[in-house]
Amino acid sequence: MxxxxxxxxxxxxxxxxxxxxxxxxxxxxxxxxxxxxxxxxxxxxxxxxxxxxxxxxxxxxxxxxxxxxxxxxxxxxxxxxxxxxxxxxxxxxxERRLRKLANGFLRERVEPHLEHGADRLDRIGDAIDPDDPNAVHLKKNLERLRNWYRKSRQILPLVRNVIG
Amino acid sequence: MxxxxxxxxxxxxxxxxxxxxxxxxxxxxxxxxxxxxxxxxxxxxxxxxxxxxxxxxxxxxxxxxxxxxxxxxxxxxxxxxxxxxxxxxxxxxxERRLRKLANGFLRERVEPHLEHGADRLDRIGDAIDPDDPNAVHLKKNLERLRNWYRKSRQILPLVRNVIG
DNA sequence: CAATTTGTTCAATCATTTTTGAACAAATTG
DNA sequence: CAATTTGTTCAAAAATGATTGAACAAATTG
Structure with missing residues (x-):
């Protein structure tokens, strides 16, 4: 028909x-x-x-x-x-515009995980026992992880910029 | 021990x-x-x-x-x-250096898929039947897809730059 | 070189995720 | 408002993907 x-x-x-x-x-x-x-x-x-x-x-x-x-x-x-x-x-x-698609994906599937990850880092910090002989190592590498999160956040606007 | x-x-x-x-x-x-x-x-x-x-x-x-x-x-x-x-x-x-980690991931898990995707695009082009009433639409959107691939390739060096 | 330690492989098992389809609710029609 | 169409939900089934563990090979030791 x-x-x-x-x-x-x-x-x-x-x-x-x-x-x-x-x-x-x-x-x-x-x-x-x-x-x-x-x-x-x-x-x-x-x-x-x-x-x-x-x-x-x-x-x-x-x-x-x-x-x-x-x-x-x-x-x-x-x-x-x-x-x-x-x-x-x-x-x-x-929807065929890459910009819209990528935005949706970043908003729904990427950003929530980044948020969640940042919370987790705080939890790890709280869980470090100062008496643990490993404490120094853990603190140092926790800092390093925070840096990773900082960088991944920097990447998002960059990606949006290229595809926009 | x-x-x-x-x-x-x-x-x-x-x-x-x-x-x-x-x-x-x-x-x-x-x-x-x-x-x-x-x-x-x-x-x-x-x-x-x-x-x-x-x-x-x-x-x-x-x-x-x-x-x-x-x-x-x-x-x-x-x-x-x-x-x-x-x-x-x-x-x-x-390995705790983000740069090395991200490079490994991009090399092993991202780039191969991009390659493969580009091949597929060529295959789609070959599969378009010129008599199909949809042919014009398909060609137009295939072009659009090629553009996506171009942009995702642009993003890789940018990412490497931020995390470097 | 026989005995032991170490690490790999892969078929079988287990766990997770996706898909199905039938029962349902909501909207539309005459 | 009864009948029909349309779309959603969700428990069960199917498919997929990860893990196990036992059999094996390679390397090391005394």
Whole structure:
């Protein structure tokens, strides 16, 4: 009813397939589930927004996976909902601007860990027993770690600058 | 025979324990197995080089895990072997210079994926069917992806510069 | 060179994470 | 408002990835 050629709604072209695999592998690198990479890859390689149902059919994954994966991608600002007039279903499209994508990723997946790490460093400091013969060594290397955190924080704006 | 206090060979101090956990979590972020983070954390928090056997005893992990984890860390240049005179066993010590660590990580875990990704992009280009109505869209976005790769390559030297 | 120590390998096991799918709730339609 | 469509949730199943430990090889010792 909606597609132009017979099965443009149910099958990927070879190039789309390659894109799906590219993003699956890339996502896997970053510790994301395969389904998330696949969904993003498909949307990236498709001009028109796709419904959840189309994604399920084309990628042959379960509705549950698709639903969770899409939510995840929306939280990252990697996918947007497009409301098509007269269409009941939500449709989804990939955010293709690297700046937006990287920002989402840094905000959701990198910064929280940096925060958390800084807290942990404080906890280590508190846990050093002054009587421990190792105390001097521990203090010195804790300082060194704080330095690492300082540097990783410096890198963030730099990255934003290059990709902006 | 070698330790000074009763069980300095078999137990961690509270601070050491916190360090182990810090690196376990951090490593997990980067997609490394827990055991790898734990080993590095222990070595980081310990002034003297430790033998494989000491690591097994203190962390309570299997010899196999320790052996594999140490090899992995050596490949990353995150751990070095120290040959102690008169000691038969290998002893291991943590590389604590961020520059060396980050270089190892970039070289072993980041750059190969970038290479591989570039190859994939070429494959996608080859897979685009000129008759596909989507071809224009695919070509445009493939170009965009090449741009991403270009930018991520720019980031590497920048990172090296900040941490150097 | 036999006995012992040390470290590696890898198949089997265990733990964690992801995916599935059926039950459900919410929204929409006629 | 009953029927249908759409999307979410979550317990169970499947898949993936890490760890174990026993068998092995290499090196060292007396």
């Amino acid at each position: 909606s597609g132009s050629s017979a099965d443009s709604d149910t099958r990927m072209s070879a190039a789309q397939h390659e894109m799906v695999e590219l993003f699956m592998h890339f996502g896997h690198n970053l510790g994301l589930p395969k389904s998330v990479g696949a969904i993003y890859g498909l949307l990236y390689a498709t001009a028109e927004p796709l419904s959840l149902d189309a994604i399920v059919t084309i990628l042959q994954i379960s509705k549950g996976s698709a639903s969770q994966g899409l939510r995840f991608l929306q939280n990252l600002n990697a996918v947007q909902v497009v409301y098509l007039p007269g269409q009941r279903r939500d449709h989804f499209t990939a | 070698s330790g000074s206090s009763a069980d300095s060979d078999t137990r961690m101090s509270a601070a050491q324990h916190e360090m182990v956990e810090l690196f376990m979590h951090f490593g997990h972020n980067l997609g490394l197995p827990k055991s790898v983070g734990a080993i590095y954390g222990l070595l980081y928090a310990t002034a003297e080089p430790l033998s494989l056997d000491a690591i097994v005893t203190i962390l309570q992990i299997s010899k196999g895990s320790a052996s594999q984890g140490l090899r992995f860390l050596q490949n990353l240049n995150a751990v070095q072997v120290v040959y102690l005179p008169g000691q038969r066993r290998d002893h291991f010590t943590a």
